Amino acid sequence: MGNRSAVLLQPEEVAEIQNDTGFSPSQIIRLYSRFHNLDKNNSGYLTRENLLGIPELAINPLGDRIVHSFFQEGDDEETLNFRQFMRTLAHFRPYRKSKDADHNLNSREEKLRFAFRMYDLDGDGLISREELLAVLHMMVGANISEDQLGSIADRTIAEADKDGDRAISFTEFCECMERVDVEQKMSIRFLH
Incomplete structure (x- = not known):
């Protein structure tokens, strides 16, 4: 089945995806095969349910x-x-300065934008206390009390919020993440 999937992907498409994402042709073909394995209906598209089926x-x-x-x-x-699948996965490619100058999907800024969207639940460009609490709940479940979670959220907002709007903007988020090795922490090794 992997070979059948690879045949459906034309060389021009592989080249375009490579130029857009920085993945090698062999990585693209392997990920194309994975994409089709996830596509249970053979529709050429994935749904949220298809992705949530990944263990x-x-x-x-x-x-x-x-x-x-x-x-x-x-x-x-x-x-x-x-x-679209490949463009999202490109955020997780390890960044190499010499190799990735033309592929900014895996740059530090794009990785930070991606991480920011994990917290910005309503997509308004700000992380509110409520959004931060919701994500903390997702991450720790019932392992920490409501009071402790509230304290963590309040402290995080107080430290990050430079303009006093009681929320974290993308710029403020980037400033907080300045010392974090985002390039390493948000990278997945894709097979060649």
């Missing part, structure tokens, strides 16, 4: 948020085509 996402406390991020570009679309 690693199903057990991840932020699995829902990660899956949601795949659909950001589609303007609330409920399906995801292969190019």
Whole structure:
């Protein structure tokens, strides 16, 4: 079946996806095969349910948020085509300065934008206390008391909020993440 999937992907498409995402042709073909294995209806599109069927996402406390991020570009679309799938995965490619100058999907800024969207639940460009609390709940469940979670959220907002609007903007988020090795922490090794 992997070979059948690879045949359906034309060399021009592989080259375009490579130029857009920075993935190697062999990575694109492998991910194309994976995409089609996830596409249970052979529709050429994935749904949220298809992605939530990935065991690693199903057990991840932020699995829902990660899956949601795949659909950001589609303007609330409920399906995801292969190019959209590849553009989202490109955020997780390790960044190499010499090799990735033309592929900014895996740059530090784009990785931070992706991470920011995990917290910005309503998509308004700000992380409110309520959104931060909701994500903390997803991450720790009932392992921490409401008071402790509230304290963490309040402290985080107080430290990050530079303009006094009681929310965290993308710029403020980036400032907070200045010392974090985002390039390393948000990278997945894709096989060649």
